[in-house]
Amino acid sequence: MSILPYLRPTVRQRVGRFASYAVGILFIVGVVVMADWPTISHQFFNAEVAAKMWPAIVTIAMKNTLLYTFASFILGSILAVLLAVMKVAGGPLSWFAIVFIEFFRGIPALLTLFSAAFVVPIAFGFKLPGGGVGAGILGLxxxxxxxxxxxxxxxxQAVPPGQLEAARSLGMGSGQTMFFVVLPQAMRIVIPPMTNEFVMLLKDSSLLFIVGMGVFDKELTTFARDALSTTSNATPLFMAALAYLIVTLPLTWLVGLLEKKLDPKR
Structure with a gap:
């Protein structure tokens, strides 16, 4: 007969927590004992294969990943400001912004990249500047x-209404109020989520493999995939994953720091 129902709630919680830790530890120990570590080391952490990827994985793949991400983020942020202003302004422009936002949020990013790289050239009879890279940046x-x-x-919309009233009392028009009063304060509010959006975009850049890349245009995922095909070894994939983590982990930490620093309740 179980004695758990007769224990105090705090004791039951403590027992349940220790039990979950014990199960987790046993699972990890079982995996460690049963795993074929020589095969894992050869197939996933092969030093010879990793050495062949150096330094191209940094000088080409990581450099291109960051370049494509920054370019797409800057252009996307400019587009986002225009769309956000149109949406809150009302009227026909608001409907255009709503349709645009819902459409591109509703379809997979991979489909957007495919359309930019292949559908647009076929439908309109011209290629985007930059070839596959240009199409990829446009899609992102x-x-x-x-x-x-x-x-x-x-x-x-999080900017206090009093700010708008103060600007209007000074004789500022709607456009001046938006761009000189509201937007500067709004951009300070959205710094943490926009930083998180940058992290998401960095990972979405891995979808650029679909547009086709030249030897010196490859981003991390395309570089690792091609190296996997050449070496028949999975080490390149783990090298690429490590490269992504080197960039994303500090950014994720920065997002948390910014959220704490900009939290008005603190």
């Missing part, structure tokens, strides 16, 4: 603009 810009527009729109 559209996706970022749609998602970031909702973030900025929320930031605009």
């Amino acid at each position: 810009t559209l996706v970022t603009g749609a998602y970031a527009a909702e973030i900025i729109r929320a930031g605009i």
Whole structure:
């Protein structure tokens, strides 16, 4: 007969927590004991394969990943500001912004990239500047603009109404109020979620493999996938994962720090 029902709630919680820890430890120990570590080491952590990827994984793949991410983020942020302003302004422009945002938020990013790289050239008879890279940046810009527009729109609506009334009392028009009073305050509010959006965009850049890349245009995932095909070894994938973590973990920490620093309740 179980004695748990007769224990105090705090004691039951403590017993349950220790039991979950014990199960987790036993699971980890079982995995460690049963795993074929020589095979794992050869297939996933092969030093010779990793050495062949150096330094191209940094000088080409990581550099391109950051370049594409920054370019798409800057262009997407500009687009997002325009869409957010149109959405809160009302009228026909608001409907255009709503349709644009909902459309590109509603379809997979992979489909957007595919359309930019292949559908647009076929449908309109011209290729985008930059070839596959240009198409990839355009696709990521559209996706970022749609998602970031909702973030900025929320930031605009979070600005206290008194700020608008004060600006109007000084004789400022609607446009001046928006761009010189509301947007600066909104951008301060949305810094943490926009930083998080940058992290998401960095990982979404892995979808650029679909647009086709030249040897010196490859981002991390395309670089690792091609190295996997050449070496028949999974070490390149783990090298790419490590490269992503080197960038995303500090950014994730920065997001948490910014949220604490900008929290008005603190």
